[in-house]
Amino acid sequence: MMSETQPLPDAAPICRYPTPTPTTLDGLPADVRQRILEVQEKAGFVPNVFLALARRPEEFRAFLAYHDALLLRESxxxxxxxxxxxxxxxxxxxxxxxxxxxxxxxxxxxxxxxxxxxxxxxxxxxxxxxxxxxxxxxxxxxxxxxxxxxxxxxxxxxxxxxxxxxxxxxxxxxxxxxxxxxxxxxxxxxxxxxxxxxxxxxxxxxx
The missing domain is CATH 1.20.1290.10 (AhpD-like)
Known part of the structure; x- marks a missing residue:
């Protein structure tokens, strides 16, 4: 008889490193927090990659700047x-x-x-x-x-x-x-x- 698959707990960490959560953004630089809130408003949730990158704001900005330059440009x-x-x-x-x-x-x-x-x-x-x-x-x-x-x-x-x-x-x-x-x-x-x-x-x- 097959055993039932146990669901993962809702509180499972999103990655190996500690990250902010959608409710704990106040400690982030204003521009990083604003970008996350804009994505949350548009999508209805915060993609986990934004929270993972936000732990290093300079890398967050650099990655998203290159992402936007490539993905948003007319081509x-x-x-x-x-x-x-x-x-x-x-x-x-x-x-x-x-x-x-x-x-x-x-x-x-x-x-x-x-x-x-x-x-x-x-x-x-x-x-x-x-x-x-x-x-x-x-x-x-x-x-x-x-x-x-x-x-x-x-x-x-x-x-x-x-x-x-x-x-x-x-x-x-x-x-x-x-x-x-x-x-x-x-x-x-x-x-x-x-x-x-x-x-x-x-x-x-x-x-």
């Missing part, structure tokens, strides 16, 4: 495609936090409940376009074998309509989340429970 990549890169490379790096959190964001952007799981496991079996497959093929090469990137890789991406600035974006997003994946894994950063269901079911129509 030849859509918001959904940028999240595809994060999910695919985080899957290869076996980063639970980033696969779950950015998988949720990808589902919301693309309005595709199955897509994040497909991309995290094997993007070549995912419901994506040939252009997006080429993008992720390149991202995974940067992730795993950046020393082998050469002219042929650029030529293949140019054939799919990407320009050199788009290729810089693919490379930089992969690199930034290589850092994020390794940090999250090493500190055992837990995804917020809210992420698991986000974007999986269609929203009820407004009355």
């Amino acid at each position: 030849g990549l859509s918001k959904g495609e940028k999240e595809m890169i994060i999910v695919a490379t985080s899957g290869v790096n076996r980063c639970l936090y980033c696969v779950v959190a950015h998988g949720a964001i990808l589902r919301v952007y693309e309005k595709a409940p199955l897509l994040a799981d497909q991309i995290a496991v094997n993007h070549r079996k995912a419901d994506i376009t040939p252009r997006q497959q080429a993008m992720l093929d390149f991202a995974l090469k940067v992730c795993l074998r950046a020393d082998e990137v050469g002219e042929a890789d650029y030529t293949a991406l140019h054939a799919q309509g990407f320009d050199n600035e788009d290729i810089w974006d693919i490379t930089s997003i992969t690199a930034l989340f290589g850092l994020s994946n390794r940090l999250a894994n090493a500190i055992s950063l837990r995804p917020n429970p809210e992420f698991y269901l986000l974007g999986r079911l269609p929203r009820a129509p407004k009355a």
Whole structure:
């Protein structure tokens, strides 16, 4: 007879290091606290990565500045495609936090409940376009074998309509989340429970 799985306690720490909680932000610098409160208001909860990074405010600011510069800039990549890169490379790096959190964001952007799981496991079996497959093929090469990137890789991406600035974006997003994946894994950063269901079911129509 199979034993029932014991649920994790609600108070399980979000990572190996002591962190502020959404109710204990007063000791943080004003700009860090404000950024966390803005995210909380928009999402309805505070993603655990913000609390983990907040323990070192200078690194919090630096990471989010680079994150915003890459993820929020106008480019030849859509918001959904940028999240595809994060999910695919985080899957290869076996980063639970980033696969779950950015998988949720990808589902919301693309309005595709199955897509994040497909991309995290094997993007070549995912419901994506040939252009997006080429993008992720390149991202995974940067992730795993950046020393082998050469002219042929650029030529293949140019054939799919990407320009050199788009290729810089693919490379930089992969690199930034290589850092994020390794940090999250090493500190055992837990995804917020809210992420698991986000974007999986269609929203009820407004009355």
